[in-house]
Structure formats: structure tokens, C-alpha cells
Amino acid sequence: MSEPDDRLASHFDEVTGLLYLEGQLDDEHAHEVSDHIAACPACGQLLRALQNESIWLKEALAVEEESIPAHLISAPQRNSAHWGWIAALTLCAAGFYTLWTGYIQPSLAGASQAGFSQGGVLQLIFFEGAFWKGWDAMRSMTELLAIATLGGLAIWLLRRQWRRFAAISFVMGALILGLAVVPSAFAADVERGTPSNPTYTLPAGQEVMTDLIVLADRVRIDGDVDGDLIAFSQDIVVNGHIKGDVIAFGQEVRVNGPVDGNVRAWCQTLSLQSTVSRNVSGFVSVAELADKATVGGTMSILGGNTELDGHIAGDLLALSGELDIEGSLGRNADIRADHLRIGPKAEIQGYTKYAGRHQPDVASGAKLGSPIQVTIPRTGPDYTRVRYYWHRVLLWGASFLFGLLLMLLAPGFFADAEHAASRFGPAVGFGALFLFATPVAIVIACITIVGLSIGLTAALLYVIAIYAAQIFVAAWLGEKLLGGAAPGLGAAIGRLALGLAVVRVALMLPYFGGLADFLIIIWGMGALILAVHRRIRPHVAAAATA
Amino acid sequence: MDGQKNTGAMSEVDLAQVLSQVRAGDADAWGELYRQYAPAIFRFCRRVLPAREDAEDATTEIFMKVRQKLGTYDSSRPFTAWLYKVASNHCWDTLRRRRIRQDLETGDFETLPLEHPDPGQLERLQEEHTSKEVRAGLAKLPDRARMALVLRYYADMSYEEIADTLGVRRPFVGVLLLRARHQLRDALGGTAAGAAAKAGGGR
Numbered sequence: 001m002s003e004p005d006d007r008l009a010s011h012f013d014e015v016t017g018l019l020y021l022e023g024q025l026d027d028e029h030a031h032e033v034s035d036h037i038a039a040c041p042a043c044g045q046l047l048r049a050l051q052n053e054s055i056w057l058k059e060a061l062a063v064e065e066e067s068i069p070a071h072l073i074s075a076p077q078r079n080s081a082h083w084g085w086i087a088a089l090t091l092c093a094a095g096f097y098t099l100w101t102g103y104i105q106p107s108l109a110g111a112s113q114a115g116f117s118q119g120g121v122l123q124l125i126f127f128e129g130a131f132w133k134g135w136d137a138m139r140s141m142t143e144l145l146a147i148a149t150l151g152g153l154a155i156w157l158l159r160r161q162w163r164r165f166a167a168i169s170f171v172m173g174a175l176i177l178g179l180a181v182v183p184s185a186f187a188a189d190v191e192r193g194t195p196s197n198p199t200y201t202l203p204a205g206q207e208v209m210t211d212l213i214v215l216a217d218r219v220r221i222d223g224d225v226d227g228d229l230i231a232f233s234q235d236i237v238v239n240g241h242i243k244g245d246v247i248a249f250g251q252e253v254r255v256n257g258p259v260d261g262n263v264r265a266w267c268q269t270l271s272l273q274s275t276v277s278r279n280v281s282g283f284v285s286v287a288e289l290a291d292k293a294t295v296g297g298t299m300s301i302l303g304g305n306t307e308l309d310g311h312i313a314g315d316l317l318a319l320s321g322e323l324d325i326e327g328s329l330g331r332n333a334d335i336r337a338d339h340l341r342i343g344p345k346a347e348i349q350g351y352t353k354y355a356g357r358h359q360p361d362v363a364s365g366a367k368l369g370s371p372i373q374v375t376i377p378r379t380g381p382d383y384t385r386v387r388y389y390w391h392r393v394l395l396w397g398a399s400f401l402f403g404l405l406l407m408l409l410a411p412g413f414f415a416d417a418e419h420a421a422s423r424f425g426p427a428v429g430f431g432a433l434f435l436f437a438t439p440v441a442i443v444i445a446c447i448t449i450v451g452l453s454i455g456l457t458a459a460l461l462y463v464i465a466i467y468a469a470q471i472f473v474a475a476w477l478g479e480k481l482l483g484g485a486a487p488g489l490g491a492a493i494g495r496l497a498l499g500l501a502v503v504r505v506a507l508m509l510p511y512f513g514g515l516a517d518f519l520i521i522i523w524g525m526g527a528l529i530l531a532v533h534r535r536i537r538p539h540v541a542a543a544a545t546a
Numbered sequence: 547m548d549g550q551k552n553t554g555a556m557s558e559v560d561l562a563q564v565l566s567q568v569r570a571g572d573a574d575a576w577g578e579l580y581r582q583y584a585p586a587i588f589r590f591c592r593r594v595l596p597a598r599e600d601a602e603d604a605t606t607e608i609f610m611k612v613r614q615k616l617g618t619y620d621s622s623r624p625f626t627a628w629l630y631k632v633a634s635n636h637c638w639d640t641l642r643r644r645r646i647r648q649d650l651e652t653g654d655f656e657t658l659p660l661e662h663p664d665p666g667q668l669e670r671l672q673e674e675h676t677s678k679e680v681r682a683g684l685a686k687l688p689d690r691a692r693m694a695l696v697l698r699y700y701a702d703m704s705y706e707e708i709a710d711t712l713g714v715r716r717p718f719v720g721v722l723l724l725r726a727r728h729q730l731r732d733a734l735g736g737t738a739a740g741a742a743a744k745a746g747g748g749r
Contacts, residue, residue, distance in 0.1 A: 018727075045666075046665050048665070061593060066598075075580030415643045
């Protein structure tokens with residue numbers, strides 16, 4: 001401002017000019033301005049420029065560039081919000097019905113004929129013949145589902161944050177991994193059973209020089225395999241020599257021949273009768289390590305009943321119902337079990353740690369490297385201990401930090417999900433649907449050619465979604481409790497903190513806590529799904545302009 | 547309020563009749579009212595909310611509110627003014643919920659000094675930019691600035707209504723509008739302000 005003061009004082013400022021143009025000045029001020037512009041060409045010019053700017057703005061705002069979308073052409077009805085949850089609950093019920101009549105019921109019928117116990121329904125679902133016969137038909141549908149999910153995720157991530165390298169690298173990484181896993185799987189010798197001959201047999205004396213992947217009702221390996229053996233079957237018997245790993249998904253897995261690598265099994269019954277040079281890990285209902293069998297490394301068992309009569313050179317890690325040890329252990333045993341029995345011939349050279357509901361039964365002849373360390377945990381939360389409450393506070397803190405991170409990284413999405421949580425019906429409907437349908441889709445994706453990477457990515461997102469569910473419910477709850485939506489980060493943080501505290505307290509209640517947890521998960525997950533859906537849904541413009 | 551021009555045309559008599567039918571629960575009348583005004587409200591939302599999907603959702607939600615609140619509408623006032631008030635309150639509420647991060651970035655611009663523009667450069671700026679570019683520039687503005695310009699120059703709202711919607715004092719609306727204009731000029735590639743300041747020839 002280099003002009004002399006007396007001249008500056010005679011001009012009016014830009015705000016006054018605008019207020020004059022828009023008729024917002026009182027009469028006295030308006031007269032002053034009009035008198036001034038009559039004598040001052042510079043101010044007159046400014047006023048004209050401002051007036052032209054107003055016209056320019058109005059014209060620009062009035063220009064029509066888009067038509068009203070097709071789905072907005074008809075008026076919303078009062079009950080339109082109900083459609084969402086009616087559709088979601090119907091879908092959910094249909095999904096359960098399909099699962100029940102298509103898989104669970106035939107599996108249970110087959111299981112009772114075969115003399116199975118009622119336990120392990122999940123294993124029955126996935127390892128009974130009905131499932132294996134049906135999965136081929138389901139494959140195309142689930143492939144489509146899994147790929148569509150990934151595509152949807154990619155679009156969503158790229159749509160809002162495509163400039164962020166992390167989002168791109170994540171999606172591209174998942175796709176490349178997905179593409180890489182499939183060809184590598186096909187580099188192996190892949191054998192399938194046929195309806196006319198559902199049993200695959202590798203005859204004695206024959207040797208497969210690569211990895212062998214077998215999908216059949218029954219698998220019998222009498223010959224040798226130079227690489228890994230990967231088998232999906234009801235009944236797997238390995239009599240030959242496996243120079244790589246044995247990876248088995250089946251109802252009954254029996255390993256009689258030597259294995260140079262590891263044995264990984266997910267099955268109903270695992271029976272090891274031979275030497276496994278490296279480690280054994282099993283997710284099983286019944287596991288047996290026979291008298292003459294040896295394991296060169298660590299044995300990790302997650303299972304119902306486990307009987308160990310053979311020799312384990314390394315550690316034993318067991319999470320089991322009943323565990324019976326009659327054999328020998330070269331190192332330590334870390335056991336969580338319902339009941340532990342250590343027989344008179346047993347020998348454990350390292351330490352033995354046991355945590356379980358019942359006192360262990362240790363025979364007097366058993367040789368232990370050090371006295372057994374026993375922990376009998378109390379069942380259920382111990383409300384009398386300060387540590388319990390401190391633990392709850394830590395859990396609250398963790399969820400609060402997670403929520404805060406979400407809020408700061410994706411405020412728009414966070415607000416969407418919070419808003420979606422207010423639509424309780426649709427949120428619970430969709431939440432229930434996705435909570436139950438997603439694991440089924442993930443398992444199918446993992447075991448079909450859709451690919452392990454996609455399945456595992458989906459599983460990771462699923463776990464994150466379950467954890468994130470409480471955040472959106474808490475944010476909604478906080479807003480309800482504190483009333484209205486005060487702007488600003490501080491108020492939002494306060495609402496989240498209070499909501500999470502209420503959620504934590506609800507989860508601590510005896511009996512009600514479990515139910516509240518379930519409800520919060522499906523509710524919050526549904527809100528998340530609705531928010532994601534909102535971001536990725538297609539926009540259909542009406543053909544006619546509005 | 548000097549009358550909103552950006553709504554569907556419906557005579558006062560027709561409108562009064564349709565409104566009374568809607569209040570009586572007539573679904574056809576509600577459909578008629580929606581058809582008349584939804585395009586305008588969608589366009590309003592489209593100008594205020596940067597994301598298209600937000601504008602679509604907001605349009606539906608605004609009409610749900612209109613149906614609920616129709617009993618509170620005072621028929622001595624123009625219906626379009628009331629409709630825009632409901633719409634602007636809803637949109638501002640939506641933006642406010644999302645403004646968490648921006649609140650951290652937005653200073654108290656009420657106290658910031660405004661540079662005077664050079665009228666010649668201002669006119670050139672208007673000549674050089676198409677409506678599409680102006681709309682794109684508008685989308686880059688902070689929520690409050692964009693909202694103020696749309697309320698005033700699209701919805702023809704009075705200063706009182708703007709102050710009420712945005713929760714600011716009435717005398718501040720002029721500063722808010724002028725500041726928004728400055729921000730738009732900057733978004734469109736700079737204005738006279740900077741040049742004038744550099745030349746030391748501020749008014």
C-alpha cells in the first residue's frame with residue numbers, strides 16, 4: 001500500500017464493495033459508497049469487476065453438466081430402508097439353508113453311517129465326500145466371488161487413494177502373488193481321481209520326480225516321490241518314500257513310509273508309523289505317533305486326542321483335549337490340554353510345562369528332566385483381580401488407538417461406516433451374512449485354483465474387519481450418548497473413547513458379554529460392508545436429462 | 547430471498563394443493579413433488595458435496611427429511627426457500643462430520659487480511675475460464691467457502707440464512723463470501739491480488 005494516507009482513506013475496501021453490490025449496507029453507508037464511486041473511476045471499476053464476478057459465478061453454477069441418476073428418479077418411500085435388511089436377511093437365510101441341506105445334513109448322515117462322533121462338525125463339512133463331490137460345481141461361482149471381491153477392493157482402494165503408493169503396491173502385490181502361485185502349482189504332477197476310478201494309486205517301484213499333487217477320493221502312495229506330496233482326499237495312505245514334505249488335507253491320513261521333510265496335516269485322524277526327518281504339525285481330531293515312529297524335529301499338534309508312543313527328537317508343542325505320552329522326547333514339552341497322562345515308559349529330557357483344567361496323571365516310572373510345572377487356570381474372568389481390569393483397560397487402549405488411526409487416515413470412510421451403523425437392521429443383516437459366508441468363501445478360495453494368496457488376503461481382511469467392527473459401533477454409540485455431532489477432531493475422539501469404554505464394559509458382563517460381542521461384531525461388520533458398498537457401487541445415469 | 551430460480555416450476559396454487567395432499571399421505575402427490583424438486587436438490591447437492599455418491603445419498607436423505615418435516619413448513623414462506631434450507635442444513639451436517647482433518651488445517655481466516663484485486667486482472671480471469679473450470683475450482687475449495695458460494699449464488703439464500711446454516715455471525719457472511727471468492731480466484735491460477743501486492747500498488 002504505497003498510496004498516501006488521505007487517498008487511501010477516501011477509497012472503500014473490497015468487502016464494503018461486495019456488501020454494497022449485494023444490498024447489505026444500511027442507507028447511510030450505501031449513499032457514501034454511491035457518492036464515492038460517482039467521483040472515483042478506480043472504485044467504480046472495482047465494483048463493476050465484482051459485479052461481473054457475481055454474474056460469472058451464477059452462470060457457472062447454473063450450467064448443467066450431469067443428469068440425475070436413474071435410481072433417484074422415483075421418490076424414496078418411508079419404508080425404503082427396510083428393503084436392505086429384508087434382502088440381507090433373506091440372503092442370509094438362503095445361505096444357511098443351502099449350507100445345511102447341501103453340505104451339513106449329508107455330511108452328518110454320512111458321518112453317522114460311518115460311526116463318527118458328533119464332534120468336529122467343521123471337519124465333517126470339509127472332509128466328507130459330499131463336499132468333495134460338490135466343490136467342482138461351486139468352483140466357478142466361488143472363483144467369481146473371490147475375484148470380484150479382490151476387484152472390488154482394488155477399485156475401492158484405487159478410487160479414493162490411488163495416488164498412495166501403498167494402495168497400489170498392495171493390490172498389485174496380491175495380484176502378482178495370485179498369478180505366481182497358480183503356475184508354480186501346475187509345475188507339479190497333478191493327478192485327479194475320476195468318477196469311474198475314484199482311487200489314485202502310485203504303484204510300488206514307481207517314482208515321481210517332481211512334486212505330486214493328488215485330488216481323489218482315496219489316495220495310496222506305494223511308490224516314491226522325489227518332491228513334496230500334496231494330497232486332498234478322504235483317505236490318504238503313504239507307504240512309499242517321500243523325499244520332500246507331506247501336506248495332507250483329508251479325513252484319515254496314515255504315513256507308513258519314511259518322510260525326509262515335514263509332515264503337515266489337516267485331518268480327522270493322523271497316524272504316523274515311520275520316520276519323519278523334520279517337523280510334524282497337525283490340526284487333527286485324533287493323532288497317533290506309533291511306538292516305532294520317530295520325528296526328527298518339533299511336533300506341534302492342535303487336536304482332540306493325541307497319543308504319543310514314539311520318539312520326538314525336538315520339542316513337543318501340544319494344544320489338545322486328551323494327551324497321552326508313552327514315548328520319549330529329546331527336548332521340552334509345552335502342553336495345554338484338558339487332560340495329560342504321562343505313562344511309566346515315558347521319558348522327557350527337557351522341561352515339561354502343562355496348563356490344563358485337570359491335574360496331570362504322571363506315572364511313577366516316567367523319567368522327567370525336571371519336575372513338571374503345572375498351571376491350572378481358573379475358568380472365566382477373575383473379577384476380583386486388579387490385573388483383569390488392567391487388561392481390559394489395555395484392550396480399550398488398543399482399540400482406541402486403532403479407531404483413532406482409522407479416523408485420521410480415512411475420515412470420510414469412517415464417517416460413512418459410523419453413519420451406516422445407525423441403520424441397525426441392514427447393518428446386522430449384512431454383517432451376519434458376511435460373518436458366516438466369508439470363511440466359507442475363504443476356505444474354498446484357498447483349496448481351489450483361485451489361489452492361496454487371495455484366500456489369505458481375504459482372511460486377513462476378514463480378521464481386521466471383525467476387529468474394526470467394534471470401532472464403528474462405538475463411534476455411533478458415542479454420538480448417541482453425547483448427543484449431536486459436534487465438529488472437530490477433539491469431539492470425535494471423545495465420542496469414540498466413550499463409545500469404546502461402553503463397549504468394553506458391556507463385553508465384561510457375565511453371560512451377556514458373549515452375546516454383546518457377537519452382536520457388536522455383526523453390527524459393526526455390516527456397517528463396514530455398507531460403507532464399502534457405498535464407495536464401490538456403480539452409478540447409472542438416467543438417459544433423459546433431469 | 548429474491549426467489550430461487552433453480553427449482554422446478556410449479557404454480558403456487560398447484561404447489562399448495564400438492565403439499566396438502568402429501569400431508570394427507572397421498573403417495574402420488576409425494577411422487578409429483580419429488581419429480582418437481584429432486585433434480586434441483588440433486589444439482590444443489592452435487593455442487594456442495596465433492597463426491598457424486600454423497601450427492602446421491604444426500605438427495606434421498608433430504609427428501610426423507612422433507613417428508614418427515616413437512617408439517618413444520620410455514621406456507622407463508624416460499625417452499626423452495628424452505629426446501630433449500632433443509633437441503634443445506636443436511637449437506638452442511640454431512641460435511642461437518644467429515645471435516646475432522648480439515649479443522650486442524652483451517653486457521654481463523656476471519657482475521658486474515660484480504661489483498662485488493664486488480665479489476666483488469668479479475669476481468670481477464672473471468673474471460674479465460676469456462677464454467678467447467680470454475681466448477682472444478684469450486685470443488686477444490688474448503689467446505690465452508692464452497693458452501694457459502696453455492697448457498698448465495700446458486701440457491702439465492704439471504705445473508706441471514708447463510709449465517710444460520712453455517713453457524714456464523716451475520717456480519718461475517720460478507721467476509722466469508724469475499725474470502726471464498728479469493729480462494730476460488732487462487733484455485734483458478736492466481737489473481738491480481740498477488741501481482742498487485744508485488745507491484746506495491748494495492749488500492
